[in-house]
Amino acid sequence: MSKNDPYAALRIKEFNIFLLVRFALVFGWSMQFVVIEWQVYALTKDPLALGIIGLCEFLPAFLLAPFAGHIVDKKEKRNLFTLCIALFSLISFGLFWLTSSTVEATWETSAILYGIYALVFFGGVLRAFFGPTIFSLIALLVPKKIYPNAATWSSSTWKGANVFGALVGGFLIAWIGVHYTLGIIFLLVMLALLLVFQITKKPVLNKGRNESVKESLKAGLSFVFNDKVILGALTLDMIAVLFGGAVAIFAVFAKDILDAGPKGFGLLNAALSSGSIITMLATTYIPITKNTGKKLLVSVFGFGACMIVFGASKLLWLSILALFFSGVFDGISMVVRQTILQLKTPDAMRGRVGAVNSMFVGSSNELGALESGIAARIFGAPLAVVLGGTVTLIVVGIIGVKNKPLRKLDLQQDIDAHENDH
Structure with a gap:
């Protein structure tokens, strides 16, 4: 191999x-x-x-x-x-x-x-x-x-x-x-x-520990909040979806801003999704384990920048292009985040870290839709998306400067070290 x-x-x-x-x-x-x-x-x-x-x-x-x-x-x-x-x-x-x-x-x-x-x-x-x-x-x-x-x-x-x-x-x-x-x-x-x-039963790696539910929950949350790499990766994803996403108000853009109707609405959704899927498949050929932290920061920054272009656009072709590339960056950040979580999480804690991940990601999707709706009502849809993208860029900048372990992360070193141990 x-x-x-x-x-x-x-x-x-x-x-x-x-x-x-x-x-x-x-x-x-x-x-x-x-x-x-x-x-x-x-x-x-x-x-x-x-x-x-x-x-x-x-x-x-x-x-x-x-x-x-x-x-x-x-x-x-x-x-x-x-x-x-x-x-x-x-x-x-x-x-x-x-x-x-x-x-x-x-x-x-x-x-x-x-x-x-x-x-x-x-x-x-x-x-x-x-x-x-x-x-x-x-x-x-x-x-x-x-x-x-x-x-x-x-x-x-x-x-x-x-x-x-x-x-x-x-x-x-x-x-x-x-x-x-x-x-x-x-x-x-x-x-x-x-x-x-067709999948066989797997060993339970945390069976022998007699923690109370309270101790177990505390250990899981402490691990996530004390690990700067995992916390940084989850925060980036949550902020990008919470403020940078605009899926919930695509209908407003298709109908009122771009005058593109139901077909335009379908094209906007398809552009975002196709960008994500194409990139995810491409990452099976292009390894993302080298300079992992920088790739995550750049991909979330690119996502925020594309959403600003989408929010400001009055042209259907430009909006579709901006969403396609936002999907490309989103696909990269999703794969990088999942890889970080898989490699950085101890086997005995995978359930709890996976649960915290689903809380971050799951809540940001629903709350992001609510935020988009409220912001669009207050500022109008275009300005709401531009502001959301701007918030995403600011957060990426702050995490990039303040979170050195994430910025310097190189997962290839972790994989090589693990292979040398065995």
């Missing part, structure tokens, strides 16, 4: 199965989100109802994440992943059933709506466990020297499934309707459940 083998992780059978499972789940989850949003708006005609969906998923995922991390570190990862998928299948089947003609004919609209909210809330509870479980399991499937390659393939799979799931979900609603689309999602989850049994 060559030193920079782009397919290193794909030569491991169990990792391939893991990628198939992850693709099926994220593809289904992404489709499900689009379908639920469509169905809830069709039932209520109220934009606030869409906000409640986000809140129902965000609250349990955020609040339970630290406890989920503690449990993940104590339990066998393959079985825990299997249990999460099995419970997710119940949510998918529940939504399929709630949208059946029988239920729609006999239930009140409000009862159906509350049923959907309850299932979404249950999904939020599961989301708290999915993140740290997946983060922990990857490290048990591949040797440490190919963590960067595995992180790249895993992130690319997640992003690709997320994008194509949303796209296919929209087409399927138009083609076969909400009910049968949810039926396909249920079948996808069942396929993932069958596949996951």
